[in-house]
Amino acid sequence: MAENGAKATVTLTIDGVEVTVPSGTRVIEAAEHVGVVVPRYCYHPGIPTRPAQCRMCLVEVEGRPKLEPSCTLQAADDMVVNTASDTARTARQSVIEFLLVNHPLDCPICDAAGQCMLQDYAYVTNQLESRVDEPKRIMGRDRISDDILYFADRCVICTRCVRFMRDVAEDDSLIVAQRGDKAYIDTFPGRELDNPFQGNIVDVCPVGALVHEDFVFKARSWDMDATASVCPGCPTGCNVTIDTKENQIVRVKPRHNAAVNSWWMCDYGRKHLVMTNRGVRAEVPLIRDGGGDGDDGGELRPVDWATALDWVAEKVAALGAPGGSAVVSPDASNENLFYLRTLLDRLGVADAAFRVPQGETAELPTVPTLKLRADRAANAAGAGFFGGRRADGPPDGPAGGALVVLDDELEGAGEDFGGSADFFLYLGTRLPGPARNADAVLPIATFAEMDGTFTNFENRVQRFHQALRPPGLARPGWMVLSRVLARLGDGEAVNDVRGAFERMAAQAPAFAGLTWDGIGLKGAPAAGSAAEAAGVAGPAEAGA
Amino acid sequence: MSRRIHPAVVGAQPFQLTARERFDGPIFETEEGKHRLEAALSRYPTKQAALLPMLGFVQSVKGWIEPADMVEVAEALDLTPAYVHSIATFYTMYNKHPVGRHFVQVCTNISCHLNRAEEVLHRFLAETGTREGEISDDGEFTVIEAECLGACGFATVVQVNDRYLEDVTPDRVPGIVENLRGGRDP
Numbered sequence: 179m180a181e182n183g184a185k186a187t188v189t190l191t192i193d194g195v196e197v198t199v200p201s202g203t204r205v206i207e208a209a210e211h212v213g214v215v216v217p218r219y220c221y222h223p224g225i226p227t228r229p230a231q232c233r234m235c236l237v238e239v240e241g242r243p244k245l246e247p248s249c250t251l252q253a254a255d256d257m258v259v260n261t262a263s264d265t266a267r268t269a270r271q272s273v274i275e276f277l278l279v280n281h282p283l284d285c286p287i288c289d290a291a292g293q294c295m296l297q298d299y300a301y302v303t304n305q306l307e308s309r310v311d312e313p314k315r316i317m318g319r320d321r322i323s324d325d326i327l328y329f330a331d332r333c334v335i336c337t338r339c340v341r342f343m344r345d346v347a348e349d350d351s352l353i354v355a356q357r358g359d360k361a362y363i364d365t366f367p368g369r370e371l372d373n374p375f376q377g378n379i380v381d382v383c384p385v386g387a388l389v390h391e392d393f394v395f396k397a398r399s400w401d402m403d404a405t406a407s408v409c410p411g412c413p414t415g416c417n418v419t420i421d422t423k424e425n426q427i428v429r430v431k432p433r434h435n436a437a438v439n440s441w442w443m444c445d446y447g448r449k450h451l452v453m454t455n456r457g458v459r460a461e462v463p464l465i466r467d468g469g470g471d472g473d474d475g476g477e478l479r480p481v482d483w484a485t486a487l488d489w490v491a492e493k494v495a496a497l498g499a500p501g502g503s504a505v506v507s508p509d510a511s512n513e514n515l516f517y518l519r520t521l522l523d524r525l526g527v528a529d530a531a532f533r534v535p536q537g538e539t540a541e542l543p544t545v546p547t548l549k550l551r552a553d554r555a556a557n558a559a560g561a562g563f564f565g566g567r568r569a570d571g572p573p574d575g576p577a578g579g580a581l582v583v584l585d586d587e588l589e590g591a592g593e594d595f596g597g598s599a600d601f602f603l604y605l606g607t608r609l610p611g612p613a614r615n616a617d618a619v620l621p622i623a624t625f626a627e628m629d630g631t632f633t634n635f636e637n638r639v640q641r642f643h644q645a646l647r648p649p650g651l652a653r654p655g656w657m658v659l660s661r662v663l664a665r666l667g668d669g670e671a672v673n674d675v676r677g678a679f680e681r682m683a684a685q686a687p688a689f690a691g692l693t694w695d696g697i698g699l700k701g702a703p704a705a706g707s708a709a710e711a712a713g714v715a716g717p718a719e720a721g722a
Numbered sequence: 723m724s725r726r727i728h729p730a731v732v733g734a735q736p737f738q739l740t741a742r743e744r745f746d747g748p749i750f751e752t753e754e755g756k757h758r759l760e761a762a763l764s765r766y767p768t769k770q771a772a773l774l775p776m777l778g779f780v781q782s783v784k785g786w787i788e789p790a791d792m793v794e795v796a797e798a799l800d801l802t803p804a805y806v807h808s809i810a811t812f813y814t815m816y817n818k819h820p821v822g823r824h825f826v827q828v829c830t831n832i833s834c835h836l837n838r839a840e841e842v843l844h845r846f847l848a849e850t851g852t853r854e855g856e857i858s859d860d861g862e863f864t865v866i867e868a869e870c871l872g873a874c875g876f877a878t879v880v881q882v883n884d885r886y887l888e889d890v891t892p893d894r895v896p897g898i899v900e901n902l903r904g905g906r907d908p
Contacts, residue, residue, distance in 0.1 A: 350805050353807060353808035364804075365804055366802070366803040
């Protein structure tokens, strides 16, 4: 019935539950439709090859004399599958027992403990005593690449890592050496892995055999908080999970999204995200109101938020619409950019330059949408939506009028940058030198410290969530800007990203029809193309 | 010295029969190497399939397969060195360590065991002055214990490089070693 039967679906029974799945579906996947996760090691949904070698997913099929590996067994009509029969469970228990013959049981110092499939399944088999008297085979530890360690004794030789490299990254440089109980994962002697996507082998490892060196002994799995986020490394916007401990990012893992990054992400993104822990941050609002020494001017002085916002709103109201210029960061969230655009329109500033650092590109051959792109910024598309203009070279201060900078590091800007502006407002996560010329500095949160959305290279709007507490008095940009605008009688101060997103969706055509909840954790395409949206500079009809 | 080899036996034909001296250097730049490679490639649908015969050829020429040889084979067959490494280490009969000029394998499986194979093995070790797997001081011998060599009707069987010696008794061992040392037929 397979080829010419033209049957689109098959109906089978798994653990007593009838389920209809597209024909060609494997039993292990069909089982997930009825909520049964068949134990597995070598099967990984993102890796095309199914060697059926770990023998963990064996299931009993009524009418067949032998157990069948459910990862390769095609679902068929009237098939009756039992994933937890005595025979299947006994077979699974035997596999676990064999795997534990040489396993060091070093869970107390293993980084995978708590998220380890060997640990989980071993507990399920409930065999508390080993029947093995012989000493264990000891192999030790190896370096697979500059930042990946291999603990051979923990390995179950599922070959997920080997097959990721060979079949997904198409880089046949990671292999199984030796055989039988002497088998281990290795590169060619004297060589290390050198692939921009090699970090994924750590994620596919079902046990603690492959570990990123910068994560070794850093955190126990139960001490970490996981937050759904989006990688800001490039416009691809890979969906990621950020693992944090004590307000630090300790690990980043890709989160599955078939439309963007499949199961994977690149190493650049991984490292880039962990690096966001570093650096000195702007933590307190600063204003140059001449406080204390009489007139306007003088030194920047730290103040509380109410004072800073009142003063900034006062200055903006006094300025009217003097025109001027703006520099925005292509790493800013859509909400930040939207509120900034609303403020810029009020000031009569049309132009908002953004500069995108460039880097090397890298492709994962089998996943066309996943690519480390040359633009090293998360939200250049979003910046384009809100009247941003892509610029090269260092920013130069305007001759007059207002100057607003949103989180640009102002690299290459002159000593006296912004000196001739009537009013220089700097909103930033950090405080680079030229920003000290500002009349007001408002500290804002990084993307990891707030909720928000980015627009990726194909105009897909994707949500990220707050993983860290912002330092000091830093707050999300949309929260700060909505308060400046509220003081000017434009809208309300928002505390929740939903409020910010709702206003953006109502006023910015690119986001029309989108809702925060509707976007969900997988993102949704923005209305219209980037080119179309670029013409729609900003929400001029903003209720002022 | 290059003999034309039919592709059907390219993986099985030993080279040691003609090569008394071990070869060192890039193998596939030699006349014989080029010919072997060409013959193997003509026999199989893919280049990858020629890997085992080519590793066997390297071993027959050099006695063992070192990482540099794996790189050379990989380049000749459009494979990665890592893949060649995995195959070479999977099969235990590829030597990954250097051996003496005469690689002596003494079978100790059932038939041979019943015919005093252990004694033969120990006699070989004593005559060559080595421990199992070592290279003798003069570089002539490496002696190891082997699993069944498939000549159970002629136990004890000893394989020296590619040559089978049948019905070996402990008493014959000194003569064999002496002959090999002298470059004569064992």
